Amino acid sequence: MTRFQSSLRLALSAGTALVFVAAGTLAASGFVWRIYGEVPGMELAHKVASIAAWAMAVCVLAAAAAIALPVALRPADFRGKLVLVIPALLVASTAKGMVFQVAEIGTVGDLIRVPLIGALSLTAVWIIMSGLLSFVAAMVVLQRGAPDAQSQRRALRSLQAASLPGLVLGLALAGALALAATHPLSKPEVFGAPLGGAPAGPNGGGQAGAPAAGSGQGQTNAPGAPVTSGAAAAPGAPAGNGAGAPGAAGGGAFSGPASPLPAMAVGTVLFFLLLGLMGYALAQAGRAQVDATLDATSAPAAASGEVGRALLAALALVTAGLLLSQLVRPARDNPPPQEAMAWDTPATKDLATRACMDCHSNETVWPWYTGVAPSSWLTVLHVRRGRESINLSELNALSARRRDRLPDSLERAVTRGSMPPFDYLLMHPEARLSEAERQQLADGFKASLAER
Numbered sequence: 001m002t003r004f005q006s007s008l009r010l011a012l013s014a015g016t017a018l019v020f021v022a023a024g025t026l027a028a029s030g031f032v033w034r035i036y037g038e039v040p041g042m043e044l045a046h047k048v049a050s051i052a053a054w055a056m057a058v059c060v061l062a063a064a065a066a067i068a069l070p071v072a073l074r075p076a077d078f079r080g081k082l083v084l085v086i087p088a089l090l091v092a093s094t095a096k097g098m099v100f101q102v103a104e105i106g107t108v109g110d111l112i113r114v115p116l117i118g119a120l121s122l123t124a125v126w127i128i129m130s131g132l133l134s135f136v137a138a139m140v141v142l143q144r145g146a147p148d149a150q151s152q153r154r155a156l157r158s159l160q161a162a163s164l165p166g167l168v169l170g171l172a173l174a175g176a177l178a179l180a181a182t183h184p185l186s187k188p189e190v191f192g193a194p195l196g197g198a199p200a201g202p203n204g205g206g207q208a209g210a211p212a213a214g215s216g217q218g219q220t221n222a223p224g225a226p227v228t229s230g231a232a233a234a235p236g237a238p239a240g241n242g243a244g245a246p247g248a249a250g251g252g253a254f255s256g257p258a259s260p261l262p263a264m265a266v267g268t269v270l271f272f273l274l275l276g277l278m279g280y281a282l283a284q285a286g287r288a289q290v291d292a293t294l295d296a297t298s299a300p301a302a303a304s305g306e307v308g309r310a311l312l313a314a315l316a317l318v319t320a321g322l323l324l325s326q327l328v329r330p331a332r333d334n335p336p337p338q339e340a341m342a343w344d345t346p347a348t349k350d351l352a353t354r355a356c357m358d359c360h361s362n363e364t365v366w367p368w369y370t371g372v373a374p375s376s377w378l379t380v381l382h383v384r385r386g387r388e389s390i391n392l393s394e395l396n397a398l399s400a401r402r403r404d405r406l407p408d409s410l411e412r413a414v415t416r417g418s419m420p421p422f423d424y425l426l427m428h429p430e431a432r433l434s435e436a437e438r439q440q441l442a443d444g445f446k447a448s449l450a451e452r
């Protein structure tokens, strides 16, 4: 392996680690963005940091693509192709996950909860898994039989491009930290008591790259005001006010560190260290020579036959993957109702059935595609989390407090349009409610719940 290649590998490793540290830091500091949300400049810093994180991720993925794609086009018979297309397929899978994240497909409802980071949706987990695998594949390619010199240079340029958003992101994080740390709310006596709130809001503040974006519940709490009033009550407020936080159960997860700032600070310092490492590796690679003799061995295969075979091999692998994924079959059930909703009018029931009941009751309609992976995974997750949050067939399962707040949370979800989730609407056009229907449903919920 030449010096150029080893520097490129180091830069790619640092770049990948940067993306993960950035996403993790942004997610872990979701609570910071929320409680300090109204400090001047904070919102801007958050926006800049999120956009820069995406830009950086795209650049690093482009570097991996520059390494993976030429390998897929290397001359080989079909069986050889099945192996050669794997790196490119993994990069494409990561890109797909990122597009889904932006398009809000598979982003509602937590798949897992990670300590400190918070909730991860199906799509977030998808991005993390395929991103890591893409990285490993690119490293393997660089290790054994690197792509041609031009592709390596292209990868280098992508990583160089990543350093600019990287720098912007680091500065935004540091700026936000400084703003928060100097704010009166950061006084030790304010954060002395364990925080009662869930770090990641009900909408999972922790989706990679875009944390807290979807969880605006706590916004109305002015962080300035609480300083004079009860100390611990103030920081806890955002989560408490959150529209019926299903995350409340996981609320204890954050009671360790009293202030959310240290975690963010650690992430930021780590980020700058990695940024320095990447800069060093990029400088090294810039000085080294690309091994042009590789070009002779891995002749760029412009022949259209290679493209066709590569596509065919990719298709075969995707098909095999889809078939294999059918083995994971989460249960689709409709348990018998317990204390079900008593509807005020059939019209309310009809609207709720159109828009909400598939996920918030035991009367879920399971169309055929909900039995086919991977859409079965998403629907079952939606229904499971939806029922956990509010099950209109099991009102008895709600705590007294949640039940008191139920009319308000339902109204808020309906009128704000945060429910039903966007990806559900793609498959269920009938669930799109007009402005008038939304109001009617919100009123209907209130009337129905008032009757008992």
Ligand code: HEC
Pocket (backbone or CB within 6 Å): 108, 109, 110, 202, 203, 204, 243, 244, 245, 246, 352, 355, 356, 357, 358, 359, 360, 381, 382, 383, 385, 386, 389, 390, 409, 410, 413, 414, 418, 419, 420, 421, 424
């Ligand atoms: C595709 C499934 C699905 C549909 C349809 C759906 N929800 Fe949800 N709902 C969820 C999931 C999943 C959660 C949990 C959110 C989370 O974990 O981030 C949730 C959470 C909620 C919450 C808790 C607070 C919040 O805003 O996060 C309310 C209230 C709510 N839904 C109301 C509704 C109403 C009202 C409708 C109909 C207009 C509806 N939902 C339709 C899946 C759904």
